[in-house]
Amino acid sequence: MQRFGNIGSGVYRHFSETIPPIKRVSGEAIRRTKNNTLFLFIFSLFVIAFVYTFYTNIPVPVNEPSAESILASEQSHKPHPKKTRIPYSLNCTTTNQTQTCPKNLPLVEQEPQSPSSTCPDYFRWIHEDLRPWKEKGITKEMVESARRTANFRLVILSGKAYVEIYEKSPRDAFTLWGILQLLKLYPKQLPDLDLMFDCVDWPVIRKGFYSGPNATAPPPLFRYCSDDQSLDIVFPDWTFWGWPEINIKPWNSLLKEIKEESNKVNWTEREPYAYWKGNPSVAKTRQDLLTCNVSDKKDWGARLYAQDWGAEFQKGFKQSNLADQCIHRYKIYIEGSAWSVSEKYILACDSVTLLVRPQYYNTFTRGLVPVHHYWPIKDNDKCRSIKFAVQWGNSHKKKAQEIGKASSNFIHDNLTMEYVYDYMFHLLNEYAKLLKYKPTKPENAIEFCSETMACTADGTARKFMEEAMVRSPSDTMPCNFPPPMDPLTRLSLIRRNVNSIKQVEKWEKKYWDDQTE
DSSP states (O other), X not given: OXXXXXXXXXXXXXXXXXXXXXXXXXXXXXXHHHHHHHHHHHHHHHHHHHHHHHHHHSOOOOOOOOHHHHHHHHHHTSOOOOOOOOOOOOOOOSSSSOOOOOSSOOOOSXXXXXXXXXXXXXXXXXXXXXXXXXXXXXXXXXXXXXXXXXXXXXXXXXXXXXXXXXXXOTTHHHHHHHHHHHHHHSTTOSOOEEEEEOOSSSXXXXXXXXXXXXXXXXXXXXXXXXEXXXXXXXXXXXXGGOBXXXXXXXXXXXXXXXXXXXXXXXXXXXXXXXXXXXXXXXXXXXXXXGGGSOOSSOOOXXXXXXXXXXXXXXXXXXXXXXXXXXXXXXXXXXXXXXXXXXXXXXXXXXXXXXXXXXXXXOSSXXXXXXXXXXXXXXXXXHHHHHHHHHHXXXXXXXXXXXXXXXXXXXXXXXXXXXXXXXXXXXXXXXXXXXXXXXXXXXXXXXXXXXXXXXXXXXHHHXXXXXXXXXXXXXXXXXXXXXXXXXXXXXXXXXXXXXXXXXXXXXXXXXXXXXXXX
């Protein structure tokens, strides 16, 4: 502005100074003066017009609107689609009519956003669990051949669940409840599928029966655990949504309680012993563990308690709150008749998990690393192995605390209910891709929904179902599913774990050799 103002005033001064002063003049002079004045006036107008045009066309730095802001401005003047979130609720009938499923679920009107996180590494084992069917796919005959031991058949069509119960199990209700919540969390995002589910602990699809040139294809069968000799497909266990028979709360709320109680007692202030409480009657290996308990003659550093669930029920489960069991520096995990649901609760405590060599795995345990997330314990020499672990930890407090914190972080960061649902989603989604036929509703299957399950339940079961119920669809898509492991990576993981366990066994052997000298 300053620059162009000076130009304008300079032009005015220059042309005004060229006009001569008026003195006495003749008529001819007056005519010449008039002509000159008219010329100068017209010329001045021309120059001023030129300067004005030049001034107004010089680019002036301004904050020009971006394409995005223009688009946003245009959109701001358009009516926005309504994006109200309608929460889910139970629509229970108040009459004697049979409870039915609502025809339509309330949905958010906006599309879910892209996933905000990458799935934990243990999700990669989904690829391995489905590998036996990767090449040739899954036929209807293969699915139906798994009926021999299945408790129920689940068919999902257009986001609705149809179930045929073959053999009732105390576990099937909360397993199905979890699946129904998944369908509400990610409505109509799963493809149609058809599967068989076995609620019993032990895997039954043995690898040896389905290997060799003339072997038939294995039947795909879902269950809570498997082992290296089996092909059963592992799925999150029912206790993530609660175990009302023994008053174990849904995982989301119980995990928060465990963290709160765990933070009340620093690791160094906890009892310097290994703690275990459970039902020893379900397995010989647990009965063997009880021989390691403290006595008048020997102290193996363990404090072991047999859990009598019948007596606990009579007392209102006052002595079995899992959140109150984080007061020891070490906690023992040992399998029961197969894998045990207690593992996740033990790992979440900030205590060092002393993990008796397991045979079985579940959805997340293949992501655990020995000496980083837990301390390995021999299954054939438990007492001496526990004694050494406790002695080592009490002598290496900093490292022991790091192990306890690593296992706790693994559970609290990688086993939230969000990741439990995402694991279910990716497993079922990948499984559905393998089906070589279009699923249809079985003749004897009935539609299951939250209303048909929770509205007919009562007591603790009803309470836990409502507590674990998904309240609205997810704002985001499931986490980014990681690619499968290449054979070299899979082999290196196995070798790493084996070598870590062997190293601990060497330390343990040296410790006991030194005791006998």
